[in-house]
Amino acid sequence: MAKIPTQNWSQNWQKDVRFSKNATERLIEQAVLIDAQLAIAYNGDTLMVNAGPHRKSGPGEGGDSRWHISVRQRGGSGWHIILNKSCTGVRGIEKRERVTGGF
Numbered sequence: 001m002a003k004i005p006t007q008n009w010s011q012n013w014q015k016d017v018r019f020s021k022n023a024t025e026r027l028i029e030q031a032v033l034i035d036a037q038l039a040i041a042y043n044g045d046t047l048m049v050n051a052g053p054h055r056k057s058g059p060g061e062g063g064d065s066r067w068h069i070s071v072r073q074r075g076g077s078g079w080h081i082i083l084n085k086s087c088t089g090v091r092g093i094e095k096r097e098r099v100t101g102g103f
Contacts, residue, residue: 004028008048008074015054019087024052027069030090031081038081038093041073048072053087072096 004025013024028049032039041047050070064080067087072078082092 004042004047004049005045008045010048010050013049013052015051019053021052024049024069027053027083027087027090028071028081031069031079031093034090035079035093037073037095038071038079041071046074048074048078050078053083070096 009021028042028047032042038047048071050072053067053069055065055067067083067085069081069083070078071081078096080094080096081090082094083089084091
């Protein structure tokens, strides 16, 4: 599989130091096998990595408390790649539609 170009990783993509670019990319490659739109973005070098493996629960239960990776297509919508509890595999993929100002 192709590699995600360096310029396609957001500056602060690493939310948890336990996960390297290589580990994150291996998980993304697993997700690419499951979702055709994600595969097109990955193979076309338009997949942007917003955040590596992390979980976040914000005020009032905001955010996603499951382990996930946040990616998007350049100029378009994105996905949450939902990981298993040990962050070794992909449990699912959720499309995140762009709305005014964010996802």
